[in-house]
Each structure stands twice: as structure tokens, then as C-alpha cells.
Amino acid sequence: MTENHGVGGSIPPLGTISERNQSGGLTSTEIRGEAKVPDTVSDLPTPALILDRSRLERNAARMRSKVGTLGVTLRPHVKTSKSIDVLRILAGGAALPITVSTLAEARYFFAHGVSDILYAVGIAPGKLPEVADLIRAGCKLRVILDTLEAADAVRDFAAAEGVPIEALIEIDSDGHRAGVASDDPLLIEIGRTLGSNLAGVMTHAGASYDCRIRAEFEAMAEQERALTVEAAERLRAVGLPSPIVSVGSTPTLHYARGLAGVTEARAGVYAFGDLVQAELGTCAIDDIAIGVIASVIGHNRRHGRVLIDAGFLALSRDRGTADLPIDWGYGAVCDPVSGEIIAGVTVSSTNQEHGIITARSGEIDLDGFPLGSRVKILPNHACATAAAYDRYFVTAGGCQIVDVWPRVNGW
């Protein structure tokens, strides 16, 4: 592998300084230079985002093992972590291609030596100049599209600029979001329009989040695989090469029994896990690697409420568990030291900087939440909660802060 291809290098030892972030985000060095890094979870300013590196390593190893069994390449979606330090652990010392959700992520990860990047949000023609700049700089950045207009734009722009821009056609394998159905004649039209810019097909079976039992997940994983492979075969049947067949979501990848015909799999949230994933069975509660540390800032005795300084900006407004067997409100309340869930209470509502903890039923024991004490809140949706923060305070499973890792937010 070349210096600039894939993640490269092994997991850095504790305290290793991240390289220069050339994309505008803070580096670990800059973050550490701002102020003394707190020693323990109890010293953190609140609200703060913590990341348990031990759990991350376990989640990473489990997915590498699963993908190895399936015989496909893992292309992690870095939209969850937006962190080169996290990606190094996902990669486990190897080089991995990645998936990004923004061009800000593409710039940041390319600046950190990752060069095989799929921008997995439909390309707007206005973004092609920025894509071309990255490709010219040596980044193997591919785009996706699902319209003839986008195929025209990519082909024409690539030709006019003399830049090889490769595109995957997005396949709608589940009726969930975007894409062309594999049996739609439009698929072939788009493929022909792209011509030599065509690199294959991709899908994301987001409908897997609506599955509830193993048989449904397995059927959805097979549907995702089969329809995407079918699309590639239909393109090949008319002489259009489709070397890349890319599928993935954390649930379908977790439950997939086979991925024949698929070349690569994408997943993101498996890195951290969250309450939704735990209810979908793709991780255990004990695998959830991030949490928000908050302080108790008040009590409303008459209404039996504990107020904390983590509201919807700190926890996100995601209510992904609302329709799942256990509704965790805005997150599961845990002891910040033991990590154990405090039974019978939930973050039942949020305002901008206020979270309200109440009992699921009956009276809450306010004495269990003294003013100034701390709680850890596990997120419904890791991607949404992490997005509120510009850094992770990293632990090795205990309460010591062993590192601070920056994130690249924005667009």
C-alpha cells in the first residue's frame, strides 16, 4: 500500500499526538493546548462527550470478524465518529477505504492519509469542482447518483476538466430513501450516460431499522444484497462494467448470512453502538461506547423532576427508541462511574440546555440525584448525539481520561 492510501499505521499509543488536521478541525494537540485535560470523568466540564476506547475496540473487532467471514471489504462510514483516531481503531492496523457523508469529512480524512473515499450522498453538480480538486490531489474519491441529470453532469464535467470522476449508481433496494429500482429501465440509461465514469452500484437498506425479529433482518439483508447484485448484473448484461457492488447498514451487515456478488460493505454506527442498535440486537447495552456526562442542576420537588445540564443540543432530539419495545426517552440514565443504568428513570423531556429526568412510574428519589452530582446518558442514536460535540474525552473503560480526540463537523 502507498503512503497515501487507506488509514495506515497501527493504533497510536495513549497520548500520541494526532497529525495536523489540514481541513480546519482542531487537532488533538490544539485541543490539549487549550486547557489542562481533565484527569477523570468527574473533572469534565458538563455537558461533555466521553468515548470508551475499550468498547470501541471490541465493536471494531467484531465487525472486522463478521466482514471477514462474509468475504467482502469493509468500508466504514465515518459519519458516526468523524474522527481519524476512531478510524484507526476500526481499521485495526490495516488500511481501510471509507465512506463519508460530507465533503468536509472527505477533506479531513484525505488530509490524514485516507485516499479511497466514497461520498455516499447524491452528488449535486455544484459540488463537482470540489470533488475534482480532491481527485487531482490524489484522492480516489467516488460519488453516487440516481438521475440522468447527475450522470450527464458528472460525464460532462469530468470530460471538460479532464478529471476521472467515477460514480456509483444508487439502487433503491428497500423503498426507504433514494435510488433507482434495479428493474427500472432508467438504471441502464444512467449507466450508458455515465459510460467510462461508471464504477458500479451501491445501496443502503435503511428500512432495516424497521425490522424487529431476526427473520426480518435476515430477509432485509438478503433483499439488499440480491437487488443490488441484480442491478450490477443488468448493467453488465448490456456491456456496462460494474466492478463495485456496495451494500450496507449496521443492521443488515450484522444479520447478513451471505453476501455473494457483493464486493464491499458499509456501516457506521456499529463503531459506537447506541440504544436503538441495542434494541435491534446488533449490540448489547454494554457495547455502547459513547455517553454524555451531565451535572444535576436543580430539582422540581413538587413535580418530582431532576434537572440536568444536557438538553436537546447536548443529547440531540433523536427519539429513535420511541417506537421500539423500550422507549428510552432522550437517553438512558447511568451512574457515571460504574456505567450501570439507573433503573426506573428516563430523560423524559428536553429543552435547549435542560434535560428533565423523571421516574417511569411513581415518585423519583430526588436524594439519589443530589445537586452537582453527575450522570452519564447513553444516546438513542450515536451519530446524532456525537454531532453536538467537537471532541471526545477518551477513557480506557474506567474513569480516567486518557486522550482527547477531535471531530470534523459541518460541511
Add this chain to the structure above:
Amino acid sequence: MTENHGVGGSIPPLGTISERNQSGGLTSTEIRGEAKVPDTVSDLPTPALILDRSRLERNAARMRSKVGTLGVTLRPHVKTSKSIDVLRILAGGAALPITVSTLAEARYFFAHGVSDILYAVGIAPGKLPEVADLIRAGCKLRVILDTLEAADAVRDFAAAEGVPIEALIEIDSDGHRAGVASDDPLLIEIGRTLGSNLAGVMTHAGASYDCRIRAEFEAMAEQERALTVEAAERLRAVGLPSPIVSVGSTPTLHYARGLAGVTEARAGVYAFGDLVQAELGTCAIDDIAIGVIASVIGHNRRHGRVLIDAGFLALSRDRGTADLPIDWGYGAVCDPVSGEIIAGVTVSSTNQEHGIITARSGEIDLDGFPLGSRVKILPNHACATAAAYDRYFVTAGGCQIVDVWPRVNGW
């Protein structure tokens, strides 16, 4: 007024460079230095947040007029805009005290010359050293609390450090969130514990958002006023001074018919307005001053969907209009040039970086949303949507970008 008290100065002319942001946020100068500022809304990278300064000025003048009629001091809540440039317009050339939701806001606005600041989230004892640092630097920063434990902590910390920390007791005037009921004996106990650190009482009638008709809003405004004044009078009756009587929410302030006994009023979202406010009658749709500019990135023809590059990170997950007469989904879709709402469609769902526009009923006209074209999305909740961005692209009502203003996010 002293140099360091209140906002000071008049509204800066177009293109004036903001002062140094000493709190870590970007300055306008730094933002402009990053890249050429786009000329028009059509040149913006997407997603991007735009701010119509003309509408902001109108909203600001309306609230100043209303508060003038009521005979109280306006203390704007800057959690909505987090911008000194916006505050200058809210102040209209005068000096205004402010309300903040984070100590990051307090540091930022103090660094920009605003020194009368109320931190309107219950104080955690762990934050008192930071509060004391600001007070020692000359900031008239007050805190709020609703427990004996917090009163003890403030009194003891202030005495030990020799710093005069003033606190307001938070009153629960509506059963909505935090606070002590005005008739609760705990109120007097907290007041006595605070002693010379007591500066008054405050409340936020967040339950005003559950009102639907004028009579309900007026009754809620009167309840907010009456219970808070009653709390102040109960403190005074036992010899505890309560010079500050602070109330406010955008709806109660809009509908208040009188504020006898109140000294100051707080409101935030009126600066920008949003779809929730429009449905509550506190602004018109045409008053909404911010919007998200997004690009069309794809079509799902089979399911009649337009995909845009603004998902829940760009629009927020706020669904504040879900229970209001008009459910705007994740925001109202507008023509980005005329600003007119495109009838019959809505952002019906979001993923992290995808928004899905569908017809409210029947088929959507995909040809009305060609690939690469742009839409403007009006927010359900201005505070939540603006929080996703580190800057405003400012217009003077048209499509020209006349300035770029930074925000101070985080904690």
C-alpha cells in the same frame, strides 16, 4: 453607561469587521479570510444558513416597542442567535443586558463588551469557579437556582472566594420545567440561605407553547407575571430584598397585556421567528429571518421523492409543528429567490445528510425540483436549526450576501 456595560455602539454598517472573538469562536474576519464570501444565495455551498437582516431588524423593533409599552427592561436571550452582530440589531443602538444559556455564550458576549448577563440555566456548583472568574474580570454575571443545596454552594463559594455572586431564585410559574412554586415554604428557606447573595426571582413560562388561542396566551402571561411577583413579595415580606423580578418567553411577552411588578422580560426566538412561532401567532411567516439553503441531489421517481442535501444535522430533528394546526414536517420548502413557500410539499423525513421532500397528497412534480436546483427551508424551531451552523450568511432581504456573522456554539 460605562464602556463595558451592555451592548454599546450602534448597528455596524455593512461589511464592518466584528471585533476579535476572544472566546475561541471564529471572527467575521477569520471567516472571510477562509475563502471568498459567495456573492449570492445561489453561490453558497450547501447546506448553508442564511439570515435576512431586514426581517431581523423588523422583529427587533417590534419587540423593543412591545417591551417599551410594557414598561420593563428587555433582556434578550442570546441562545437563539449566539451572535454579537445579531445582538447589536436587537439592541437597536442602545445597551441591553442579556440572557445566556451556556457559559461559552457568557465568555463570548463579555469579550464583546456585554457585561450584564444572566446565566438562565440552574447553576451546578462545579461551574462556580468559572462564574467567579468572569465576575472578577468585571462581568455582572448572575446565576439562577432552585435548591437549598445550590443556595448553600453559592453563599459558601462567594464567601470563601470573596466574590460577590448574585443569584435569582427560579420560580415554577407553570409546572413546565424547573423552579420552586411561589407558595412553597422552600422559597423563603432558599432566600434566607442566600442572604446577601439574593438578587431576586425569575421564571420562564415554557408552558406558553401549549397555548393555542389568544385568551390562553394572555392568561398564561398573566399567570407567569402574577406568580413571579407573588414570589418576590413573599420574600420581601420576610425582609429579603428581591429587586429583580424577571419573566419571559417569546409567546408570553408577545401576548402580555401588562407586567406590573415585573422589572425585566426575557425572550430569544422572537429575533428570528420560526414556523412554531408563526402558528402561535407571535410572528408571520414573512417575519421568519433564517432559512437553510439546500441543493436537490436526487430523485426517487418510483416513490415520488425529491432528495436534498439537508438532513437532520442541517435542519435539526425538531418536530415542533407536529402537534400544531399545520404540520410542516422538518420545515417549509420555499423558493430560494422569492422566498415564497412552495405549496403542497414538505420535508417529510430526514436522515443524517438527506432530506426527503414529498407531496402532502398525490404526486410530486419532480420537474419542479431539477437536480442541482436550490430550495430554502424555513425551520420549525430557529434555536435548534441555527445551532447546526458556525456562521450566518447575511442578506439584506434579497439574494446578495452582504455579510458573514459567526456564532458561538458549544459549552
